[in-house]
Amino acid sequence: MKGIVFTEFLDLVEDKFGLEMVDKIINESDLESNGAYTAVGTYSFSEMLQLLQHLSKNTGISIDDLLLVYAEHFFAVLADSYPGLIEKYNDPIEMLASIENHIHIEVRKIYPDAELPTFEILERTDNSLIMIYKSSRAMHYFGLGLMNKTFEHFNSSATIDLEKIKEDGTEVKFTIHKN
Ligand code: HEM
Numbered sequence: 001m002k003g004i005v006f007t008e009f010l011d012l013v014e015d016k017f018g019l020e021m022v023d024k025i026i027n028e029s030d031l032e033s034n035g036a037y038t039a040v041g042t043y044s045f046s047e048m049l050q051l052l053q054h055l056s057k058n059t060g061i062s063i064d065d066l067l068l069v070y071a072e073h074f075f076a077v078l079a080d081s082y083p084g085l086i087e088k089y090n091d092p093i094e095m096l097a098s099i100e101n102h103i104h105i106e107v108r109k110i111y112p113d114a115e116l117p118t119f120e121i122l123e124r125t126d127n128s129l130i131m132i133y134k135s136s137r138a139m140h141y142f143g144l145g146l147m148n149k150t151f152e153h154f155n156s157s158a159t160i161d162l163e164k165i166k167e168d169g170t171e172v173k174f175t176i177h178k179n
Helices: 003-017 019-028 045-059 063-081 083-087 092-096 099-110 140-153
Strands: 118-124 128-134 158-164 171-178
Touching (some): 003 045, 083 099, 092 099, 092 128, 140 158, 140 171
Antiparallel strands (some): 128 171
16 A cells, blocks of 8 residues: 555544544554655555554544545545646546546556556446445445545535445445436
8 A cells, every 4th residue: 555545644643633643553553664654655555454443443433434534635635646637527427437447547657556446337327327346455435535525526416325245345336326
């Protein structure tokens, strides 16, 4: 997992819960990096999982909710860092339908070692999109947060349903209807 995901995560934790919480979750985790991340580095996903587990335990907020809020923050980071990728689109459904064959392809050119999910489109209309998320990281709530912000970015909103195809969240069906 790319370092930018860790640095932005710890910044948000500091912002919302204070520096003591950042130190606490780093100390409670068994981290090969010792909790020192650079934006361009690459680190094991298990480090993110441990940080999330300890933050969840210490705050009483579920990992799904933490990932949702974190993704909403991360969207702004992506929009600031890669404006050219988003400017190409003028519609949220069009943008979401292009993650797999454009956006994440460009991401892979920037970070050849990025660990990205796949999105398989099952059905698409002007106002709706049904796709299957697949990733061993089961970050479907992170995807949901990015989708919410994609609609907000275009001054739009949507009703988004998640249906787990695999109980562990490694395969999830997203049904998206523009409001
Ligand atoms: C992960 C880039 C839009 C879904 C990532 C990562 C980057 C990235 C850098 C981390 C990869 C790693 O840690 O190795 C971008 C950029 C975008 C964009 C630049 C737009 C400009 C989206 C959107 C979605 C999405 C709109 C909507 C669902 C995800 C998910 C992950 C991810 C779910 C987590 C990894 C996983 O589930 O396996 N993306 N992304 N991305 N992205 Fe995107």
